Amino acid sequence: MLATGRRMTLNDYLPALVMFLLAVGFVAVTLPLSRLISTRGPATPEKEAPYECGILPEVEPAQRFPVKFYLVAILFVIFDVEIIFLFAWAANFPELGWFGVTTVGIFTLFVLETLLYVWRRGALDWNVRRRARRFAAASPTPQALEDAA
Amino acid sequence: MTLVQFLLLSSLLFSLGVYGLLARRNAVMILLSVELMLNAVNLNLVAFEAWIRDAFATGNVFAIFMITVAAAEVGIGLAIVILIFRNRATANVDDFELMRG
Amino acid sequence: MVETPEISLVAILPELALTVGAVVVLMVAVSSRRAATYLPWIAGLTVAATGAGLIAQYNDVAANGFSVSYAGMIVLDNQGIVIRTVMLAAIAVALLVGWRYVTGLGTRGGEALSLVFLSAVGFMLMASSIHFMLLFLGLEVGSISLYVLAALGQRAKRADEAAMKYFLLGSVASAIFLYGVALLYAGTGSLTYLGVFEFFSGDTLVFSDGLLSAGVALLFVGLLFKIAAAPFHSWAPDVYQGAPAGIVGYMGAAAKIGAIAALLRFVQVPFQSVIESIQVPLAAVAAFSVVLGTLYAIVQQDLRRVLAYSGVSHAGFLLMGIATGGVAEVQVLFYLATYVLVLVGAFGIVSLLEGSGSAGSPIENWKGLGRRSPFLAWSLTVFMLGMAGMPATAGFIGKFGIFTRAWSGDLEWLVIVGLLASVAAFFFYLRVVVAMFFEDGDGKTPKLGWPAGIGIGLTLVITVGLGLYPTPLLDVLTAALG
Numbered sequence: 001m002l003a004t005g006r007r008m009t010l011n012d013y014l015p016a017l018v019m020f021l022l023a024v025g026f027v028a029v030t031l032p033l034s035r036l037i038s039t040r041g042p043a044t045p046e047k048e049a050p051y052e053c054g055i056l057p058e059v060e061p062a063q064r065f066p067v068k069f070y071l072v073a074i075l076f077v078i079f080d081v082e083i084i085f086l087f088a089w090a091a092n093f094p095e096l097g098w099f100g101v102t103t104v105g106i107f108t109l110f111v112l113e114t115l116l117y118v119w120r121r122g123a124l125d126w127n128v129r130r131r132a133r134r135f136a137a138a139s140p141t142p143q144a145l146e147d148a149a
Numbered sequence: 150m151t152l153v154q155f156l157l158l159s160s161l162l163f164s165l166g167v168y169g170l171l172a173r174r175n176a177v178m179i180l181l182s183v184e185l186m187l188n189a190v191n192l193n194l195v196a197f198e199a200w201i202r203d204a205f206a207t208g209n210v211f212a213i214f215m216i217t218v219a220a221a222e223v224g225i226g227l228a229i230v231i232l233i234f235r236n237r238a239t240a241n242v243d244d245f246e247l248m249r250g
Numbered sequence: 251m252v253e254t255p256e257i258s259l260v261a262i263l264p265e266l267a268l269t270v271g272a273v274v275v276l277m278v279a280v281s282s283r284r285a286a287t288y289l290p291w292i293a294g295l296t297v298a299a300t301g302a303g304l305i306a307q308y309n310d311v312a313a314n315g316f317s318v319s320y321a322g323m324i325v326l327d328n329q330g331i332v333i334r335t336v337m338l339a340a341i342a343v344a345l346l347v348g349w350r351y352v353t354g355l356g357t358r359g360g361e362a363l364s365l366v367f368l369s370a371v372g373f374m375l376m377a378s379s380i381h382f383m384l385l386f387l388g389l390e391v392g393s394i395s396l397y398v399l400a401a402l403g404q405r406a407k408r409a410d411e412a413a414m415k416y417f418l419l420g421s422v423a424s425a426i427f428l429y430g431v432a433l434l435y436a437g438t439g440s441l442t443y444l445g446v447f448e449f450f451s452g453d454t455l456v457f458s459d460g461l462l463s464a465g466v467a468l469l470f471v472g473l474l475f476k477i478a479a480a481p482f483h484s485w486a487p488d489v490y491q492g493a494p495a496g497i498v499g500y501m502g503a504a505a506k507i508g509a510i511a512a513l514l515r516f517v518q519v520p521f522q523s524v525i526e527s528i529q530v531p532l533a534a535v536a537a538f539s540v541v542l543g544t545l546y547a548i549v550q551q552d553l554r555r556v557l558a559y560s561g562v563s564h565a566g567f568l569l570m571g572i573a574t575g576g577v578a579e580v581q582v583l584f585y586l587a588t589y590v591l592v593l594v595g596a597f598g599i600v601s602l603l604e605g606s607g608s609a610g611s612p613i614e615n616w617k618g619l620g621r622r623s624p625f626l627a628w629s630l631t632v633f634m635l636g637m638a639g640m641p642a643t644a645g646f647i648g649k650f651g652i653f654t655r656a657w658s659g660d661l662e663w664l665v666i667v668g669l670l671a672s673v674a675a676f677f678f679y680l681r682v683v684v685a686m687f688f689e690d691g692d693g694k695t696p697k698l699g700w701p702a703g704i705g706i707g708l709t710l711v712i713t714v715g716l717g718l719y720p721t722p723l724l725d726v727l728t729a730a731l732g
Binding site for chain 2: 070074075077078080081082084085088
């Protein structure tokens with residue numbers, strides 16, 4: 001059985017606190033710094049417009065995201081969720097030892113295999129037209145299905 | 150906080166999911182309702198584990214697996230919705246009635 | 251340092267072989283332009299390796315008895331081996347009769363093959379699981395693979411509709427199943443089969459707790475949905491009609507094998523001591539499925555819907571065997587094995603006539619097939635008679651076993667319902683036979699390739715062979731399950 005029920009003390013949260021302070025500190029330093037070193041002219045109506053030249057936009061931009069981003073989004077969600085298994089392992093890393101490393105290694109291999117597959121299929125291609133062409137080439141037309149039948 | 154409060158919240162979420170499942174006609178909204186139901190179960194499992202004081206952390210581990218499975222299910226579900234939308238330009242489940250009998 | 255859970259490779263050998271096969275298929279499919287030429291070899295090797303794994307498991311059980319590994323999650327015993335063998339046989343026959351579907355998908359064929367293997371892994375895990383978490387994971391791995399298979403490469407409207415219905419209702423069933431698991435966890439404090447068993451056998455007030463009985467009920471509903479038992483069958487006719495013909499037989503068979511395996515274990519271990527409480531609801535569902543499946547099948551105009559509703563009634567017969575409880579499950583397993591093989595074989599013939607990616611198969615299309623293709627017409631006749639339970643087919647032996655078992659288990663009324671339904675069922679099973687041989691029509695003439703021929707021939711041999719001479723297999727099963 002895996003070890004469970006280890007009580008967390010305040011000391012265990014110290015690394016998290018350090019991380020939090022680092023993150024806040026980074027933002028607190030860089031934001032004023034960029035304001036300090038960048039030049040900033042007076043705000044004119046042209047500058048505030050979405051486009052400085054060309055036709056003035058008359059309607060609000062579409063609120064819905066194009067469906068072409070679905071594939072990338074859902075791949076992100078799935079690979080993102082895989083990480084939670086690594087969290088459970090990382091929290092008990094010393095106790096699990098080589099057993100944990102091996103198990104997580106096998107798991108990671110499967111995730112990498114999925115990534116390789118997704119990549120080779122062209123699903124990570126940002127050029128949506130090219131991706132659509134590759135997919136069309138990879139999937140049969142209804143006619144091909146009829147012929148095979 | 151007592152267990153009853155968690156149970157109330159989770160059964161409320163589950164019921165909302167069931168309501169959405171029955172009342173919504175858009176496939177994406179139905180998908181969302183199913184997710185709501187799954188998350189109600191997640192909340193239940195985690196609350197029960199804290200209440201039982203399970204030495205094996207079964208509830209937590211189960212919840213983690215369920216999150217993963219739910220993500221995979223959403224991926225498949227959205228893919229099927231998009232397939233349908235491309236075929237017939239609607240995601241309304243009332244239009245799915247080619248087969249009857 | 252924590253105590254590592256005991257790892258037993260032999261306990262998961264078949265699943266391991268199938269997983270490796272699925273991974274290799276995917277990698278080959280995306281890395282080689284000539285992937286299609288390798289697919290038959292990989293498929294054959296994977297099936298062979300899985301078979302070898304099963305033999306290794308059988309030897310292990312024969313030498314050491316049953317064993318539990320992976321922190322009390324997986325059991326290796328003869329019942330699990332038998333169910334996995336049935337699964338492997340279903341894969342082998344489904345790939346033979348459906349190979350045209352795999353090749354017809356072009357470069358997508360590798361994906362279909364890998365999904366078939368992965369779904370088998372999930373449902374096989376359901377057979378060896380003795381933990382509700384692993385049961386859930388197996389159920390989802392199998393079901394999600396089937397959802398994709400239903401939608402793969404399809405641009406036909408009826409196919410995407412079938413996939414959508416299967417997916418939506420399937421995920422609702424999963425949610426219901428999970429809610430049941432959560433309530434069971436709260437009630438018993440454990441999610442291992444053994445822990446639940448100990449809880450129930452220690453408790454004198456059986457099912458006193460409302461929450462707990464609701465949980466157990468929801469748990470069963472989730473699985474009854476997967477085997478398409480009435481009143482949880484609404485997805486089955488549409489999916490059987492709409493999903494690609496080349497694979498839908500396997501889809502129906504695989505889900506039934508996995509869920510029946512889980513239900514068998516349910517009445518054997520976790521809910522064994524409360525079998526009296528769940529027997530009546532289970533028997534009621536069984537009777538309802540048998541009656542409703544038979545009545546609806548009679549009025550269908552499409553052979554695939556007929557097969558779907560006959561599947562509902564077969565789920566009822568299987569439940570009839572499960573509701574009696576007990577340990578020796580020879581009859582249920584025999585029935586399951588013969589039914590799923592005949593189902594896969596029958597859909598193989600449907601896909602030969604209608605095309606492997608097709609949806610629907612109206613009875614008119616079958617008219618006159620007896621003249622155009624006698625072999626296929628006679629094969630389908632045998633399969634239909636086998637499903638109906640005609641003597642001299644395996645279906646009769648299976649039905650007879652189930653009826654005897656239920657009769658001795660004090661479920662006489664259920665047996666009478668089943669007998670009446672079986673007689674009525676001949677009507678719809680024979681209707682397509684009548685259409686093939688006694689009515690004229692000029693539909694398509696199917697082309698029979700050698701893989702499909704072998705697959706259908708094998709199923710024929712098994713159906714008739716086990717019908718005429720079932721004792722060796724029954725003896726082996728009885729000895730193994732004792």
